[in-house]
Amino acid sequence: MFKQFATLIRGRAFEAASVVTDRNALPILRQQIRDCAHAVQMSRKAVAVAMAQNEQEVKQHERLTQQIAGLEARTLDALQKDREDLARDAAETIAHLEAERDVSTQAQARFDTEIARLRTVLREAETRLRQLQRGQRLATATDKTQRLQQVAPDSGLSTLREAEDTLQRLQERQSEMDATARAMTELEATGSAENMRDRLAEAGCGKPLRSSTDDVLDRLKKKVKKSDKTKSN
Template sequence: MLNLFRTVARGAAARAEEDLFDRNALIILDQQIRETRAALERSRQALAASVAGDKAEARRLAEVEGRAADLEARAVTAIQGGRDDLAGDAAEAIAELEAERDAIRAARTRFAAEVARIRAVVADATRRQAELERGRRIAAAAEMARRLRVSPAPRDRATLKEAEATLARLRALQAEADDTEAALNEARPGADIAERLEREGFGPNTRPTPSAVLDRLRARADAARPQGA
């Protein structure tokens, strides 16, 4: 019996953990994206530092090779001048420089392979990060749609159906008001016939017309024209 209780407790804890994750999945995803983005940025910075270090090694290699070449030329001149002792000292220095040169070349060869590997890893991580952030935006939109379909607290929050019912009621009230106003206009004695007579040109106009405005503009133009013009 005790083992059964323990199993039930573990099952309840696992179910509670799953429910907590499901309710906060988007928050968890946002935090994970922030952490992976920060890790990717650190990787890019490390790659940039490595490339900069390799460029420094390339400059050092060129310097070593230049010194070795200079010493070799000078040693040849010393031999030609009968100074084998100086040529011997130069040979020792050249040997050390050539050993350093070979070490730098070997290190750069290994480093180039490692940098290529890191570049591939960073490129793959960049692509996956971009896909992850695009997926997050889609997931956020889907989550908003899901919450619209399933209201977490129907007693406290309006649903789409409630809002649609309110809109339909509002439209019905507006249509009823329009119908009432139209009926009142029709009920005014002589209103319709007076408007018809005015449109046909019988009686004074109660609203501005283009011809009346044009006549007024012409009168102002004639008044502004200089006398005798």
């Protein structure tokens, strides 16, 4: 008996909540649309921030490229003047700069991918938001018309169905936002894999990911030898 009584209480509470929700469908829908519009605005800001960060990364890459070119020219001059001590120090600096340049290149590629994804999500969100706003205006107009005409209670079910359809589209939008969060988690997992790759490379497992000081120095020595041969010819 107690179990049936508790079930009755839950059933009455559910019906009461449903009645309140149905009677306030339009205010609830308007607030949900405002929340959705805020989420779209935050998405726009996310795209803008990603684009700004990518622009900074491009400038950083250009600066590193210029520094490497300048140091290589001076290192070649040092080798021609038999200042291998200076050339070795410069080669070490060049190797570090080349590593930073490679990281910057990878960062730009990631930014490009993320910006493209965010733009796609934003376009879809803006389209869905406009659909929600049109549906809300239609539901509001229908509600006002029905009130003026003093229609029978049963005929108001069509407006409720329209509101329910609009709410369903909003829920689908919220599911899409959850999917976006899961995608971002997967991107973070990809970053962890790359960190493991770097650790393995630093331990000498597989092909090195960046030039060493000796690699840079050997390459520049070859340039000097080639230059000397050209002058002698």
